[in-house]
Amino acid sequence: MKSIFKKTHVLFLAITSFVAFSCNDDDDGGPAVPTSNIVELAIANDNLTQLEAAVIKADLVDTLSGDGPFTVFAPTDTAFQALLDVLGSNYNSIDDFDTDGEIALLRSILLYHVVPSQVLANDLAAGDVSTALTDNSIEIIASGDTFVIGDASDTNANIAATDVLATNGVVHVIDKVLLPQAALDFVATLKDIVGIAQADTNFSVLVDAVIKADLVTTLQSEGPFTVFAPQNDAFVALLDALGPNYNSLDDFDEMAEIDLLRNILLYHVVPAQVKSGDLAAGTVATALTDNSIEVIESGGTFVIGDASMTDASLVATDVEATNGVVHVVSKVLLPQEAVDFAAMQGM
Known part of the structure; x- marks a missing residue:
């Protein structure tokens, strides 16, 4: 399928501040201990405001604040803006997903970013991984010394930051919004x-x-x-x-x-x-x-x-x-x- 995304990049300082906020070292210099759940991490980070808005709009706050554990591949604001640009002038913000069908689509896109188990960076391996969106998988693809994430499109997501620990799982920051087939079908109708x-x-x-x-x-x-x-x-x-x-x-x-x-x-x-x-x-x-x-x-x-x-x-x-x-x-x-x-x- 024809590529529909511009390549986006995450500012190093934004990611550094995200990691610094989410994990605090013990007083004895031991491993960082998470103090916030996945939703709280998104709310606290200025680079994930669109993800926060989307989670609220799709009524997934309680789900992603639950016990988990979850792995969330979290698209940055730049990634969400690239998606909105593709959707055209009728979609200037998350607020423009306002019909029941659009909200259901947004919910499915978000669930496609969630793996219902904790997968740390060291656990990543090439292959398909089932997501919280029923019957939909993402693909972990080896690329040099690291991995990229494949979705139903032909444009992969780069991992900008890994292992941001939460009380109910882990967040990996990515540079594009992952799209299941249903989302690609919707884009094709536009x-x-x-x-x-x-x-x-x-x-x-x-x-x-x-x-x-x-x-x-x-x-x-x-x-x-x-x-x-x-x-x-x-x-x-x-x-x-x-x-x-x-x-x-x-x-x-x-x-x-x-x-x-x-x-x-x-x-x-x-x-x-x-x-x-x-x-x-x-x-x-x-x-x-x-x-x-x-x-x-x-x-x-x-x-x-x-x-x-x-x-x-x-x-x-x-x-x-x-x-x-x-x-x-x-x-x-x-x-x-x-x-x-x-x-x-x-x-």
């Missing part, structure tokens, strides 16, 4: 705006238009964007209105026509995320410079006005993408230059 259009045959003409206008890279970038997306029948209606010289997008073959097509598409893009609940009557600037659409109240909902005399109805709203949101509209929105062009064709 698509950018272009991916959403490509996955629905009702947008095949829109996809062809985006490709022809060389806007694929733009609409796959970070955004966030709001796209008012016309379905195929909306493009067919526009082509019919343009007359016999325009039977398909292939007839946009001159540079001026392709530029016009590009501008029409940019007119459907708002360079910000605007969900249906954020809509309010008024003009909204689009990605086509110096051109705005108008949000118009109509019978308890909204329609979208362009430079023509015909407004577009909202067919569907709030189709979430990793880089914004898509609203489906009933017609192709036309900026003034497109209206002028259509008039020249006898529209």
